[in-house]
């Protein structure tokens with residue numbers, strides 16, 4: 248990892264999650280627009296998580312999923328490249344007296360797993376921070392640290408809209424966020440389109456398969472969001 252050509256995932260791309268104020272604002276915004284508890288239950292059901300299972304979340308952000316999931320598994324490893332995000336999540340877990348979480352300041356390309364392979368990996372809204380080549384490396388690393396038959400849940404911004412109308416799509420996409428979640432969210436969405444690396448559905452499917460996953464289920468929403476439930480082949 249000391250190679251000068253290696254992608255530096257610690258460098259913030261797009262929205263600056265190394266800014267403590269942004270982290271707090273992100274947490275508040277997400278609580279407003281998402282029903283994290285029911286999202287978490289559905290994800291854990293799809294991963295067949297039971298009390299004896301070990302889970303890894305990459306890009307854990309403010310810890311909403313990790314903390315909610317901790318009660319349903321043996322232990323959970325939560326990794327994120329942003330120290331303020333991790334600190335926020337750590338404090339939240341402490342307040343809730345949740346003790347079976349191991350926090351790591353690392354990401355898709357830098358988290359080094361030790362010990363037994365994990366039963367399942369979850370990542371939500373984080374992989375688009377890597378360019379496509381590095382997404383493939385990230386997915387291969389995830390596959391390598393899973394048990395045979397282990398499960399991977401990936402939710403991310405992935406484009407499936409009609410490319411002939413991309414300008415119109417992005418304008419409507421930004422306005423949708425402004426109307427439903429306010430100006431800050433619209434600015435985030437503009438930044439994401441301009442500076443982050445959301446890829447196309449057919450590319451993401453190819454990346455997952457080439458990394459060693461079978462895609463058991465895929466769902467695309469609103470032309471910009473995707474969920475993949477995968478098994479290590």
Ligand SMILES: C[S@@+](CC[C@H](N)C(=O)[O-])C[C@H]1O[C@@H](n2cnc3c(N)ncnc32)[C@H](O)[C@@H]1O
Pocket residue numbers: 256257264277305306307308309326327328329332353354355356370371372373376377
């Ligand atoms: C949009 S937030 C999503 C947070 C959380 N998963 C959620 O669903 O609310 C993106 C998160 O990905 C993290 N991130 C960015 N690049 C990453 C990388 N290469 N590896 C791991 N996490 C990364 C950011 O620090 C941030 O916490």
